[in-house]
Structure formats: structure tokens, C-alpha cells
Amino acid sequence: MYVKICGLREPEHVAAAVDAGADAVGFVLTRSPRRITPERARELAAAVPPQVLTVAVFAGEAPERVREAALAAGVRAVQLHGDHPHGDFLALRDLGLTLVRAGAAGADLRCGAYDEDLLIVDAPRPGSGEPWDWAAVRGRPQGRWMLAGGLAPSNVAEAITAARPWGVDVSSGVETAPGVKDAGLIKDFVAAARGAAG
Numbered sequence: 001m002y003v004k005i006c007g008l009r010e011p012e013h014v015a016a017a018v019d020a021g022a023d024a025v026g027f028v029l030t031r032s033p034r035r036i037t038p039e040r041a042r043e044l045a046a047a048v049p050p051q052v053l054t055v056a057v058f059a060g061e062a063p064e065r066v067r068e069a070a071l072a073a074g075v076r077a078v079q080l081h082g083d084h085p086h087g088d089f090l091a092l093r094d095l096g097l098t099l100v101r102a103g104a105a106g107a108d109l110r111c112g113a114y115d116e117d118l119l120i121v122d123a124p125r126p127g128s129g130e131p132w133d134w135a136a137v138r139g140r141p142q143g144r145w146m147l148a149g150g151l152a153p154s155n156v157a158e159a160i161t162a163a164r165p166w167g168v169d170v171s172s173g174v175e176t177a178p179g180v181k182d183a184g185l186i187k188d189f190v191a192a193a194r195g196a197a198g
């Protein structure tokens with residue numbers, strides 16, 4: 001079970017995610033209570049070992065702006081949320097970064113349909129912490145896809161059973177307030193996801 005912890009802002013929470021065994025850590029570079037600057041993301045990413053994917057998250061920015069910010073942040077992956085057209089992914093392909101497409105269940109659910117490497121199937125409002133009907137997508141997404149939206153240590157096992165994803169992604173469920181991560185919750189989430197998968 002691939003596990004991504006998103007919306008990290010502080011070095012101790014990045015370290016908590018890495019120590020817990022997360023596969024990917026996300027830095028939000030778009031409008032959000034979790035937003036950080038590309039320069040801050042670079043500082044945080046510098047402490048992440050190479051086996052853990054560093055992801056810069058965008059929503060609605062033009063590819064030129066995504067390119068500039070991703071390079072400034074020094075991340076290894078770019079995540080585009082929402083209604084980005086296929087052309088945006090093609091325009092970023094030459095960066096040589098892992099491309100992640102994220103959207104709600106109404107989108108094309110085949111990973112690779114937009115030339116992306118990973119797919120996230122999320123709640124309608126990203127980063128809202130709102131659970132949705134995870135079971136409704138069971139059997140529909142194809143390829144390397146992560147389930148997101150309202151996941152937490154207390155429900156991630158249920159969500160995995162319901163949707164059978166390749167991976168899971170969380171932000172609000174490992175926070176004590178919007179944008180304020182909790183190292184204990186991060187550890188609990190990774191353990192619960194891996195326990196469910198095992």
C-alpha cells in the first residue's frame with residue numbers, strides 16, 4: 001500500500017512522515033491554508049531521502065507557473081488538481097518529474113489517460129477532510145491510483161476495504177487544525193494503512 005502524506009509545512013512533520021515509512025510527501029504550492037512558498041518546499045524537500053517522493057501540489061495554475069515553482073522547489077513530482085487539460089501534463093513532461101493527476105470520481109479514472117504516472121481519486125473539495133462514498137469507485141479506477149478525501153487513522157482501513165486502491169493520500173486526517181499536522185497522527189495513519197493492506 002503506497003502512502004502519501006500531503007500538506008506538510010514543518011520539518012518535524014516531514015521527519016515524522018519519513019520515519020513512519022511514508023512513500024511520498026506533499027507540499028501545497030497553491031491557494032490553501034497549507035500553502036507554502038517554493039523556497040520553503042525546497043528546504044523541506046532537502047531533508048527527504050531519495051526513496052521518498054517529494055510532490056508539489058497545484059490547482060489551476062498555468063503550466064509555465066507550475067514549471068517555475070516546481071523547479072524552484074526542487075521536488076521530484078508535480079500534482080495537478082482539478083480541471084487541468086491533457087495538454088498541461090504534456091507541457092510538463094519534459095521536466096522529467098513524476099506527474100500526478102488528481103480529481104474527483106467523475107473524472108477519467110484510468111491512470112495514464114492524461115499521460116500522468118499516478119492518479120489520485122479525491123473528494124470534490126481537495127484538502128477539505130470530507131469523507132465521500134469510497135465504495136462507489138471500487139473496480140473503476142485503473143492502474144496506479146490513490147484514494148483520498150476524508151481519510152484518517154480511524155477510517156483508512158475501512159476505506160481501503162471499500163475501494164481497494166493501490167495507495168492512499170491524506171492531509172486533514174493527520175492534523176489538529178487546518179494546516180497543523182500532528183506527528184502521532186501521521187505515524188498512526190501509516191501504520192493503519194499498512195495494517196489494512198497486510
Ligand SMILES: O=C(O)c1ccccc1NCC(=O)[C@H](O)[C@H](O)COP(=O)(O)O
Nearest residue numbers: 006032126127128129149150170171172
Ligand atoms: O490540501 C489542500 O489544502 C489542497 C488545496 C488545493 C488543492 C489540493 C489540496 N490538497 C491535495 C491533496 O492531495 C490532499 O491530500 C487531498 O485532497 C486529501 O485531502 P484531505 O481530505 O484533507 O485528506
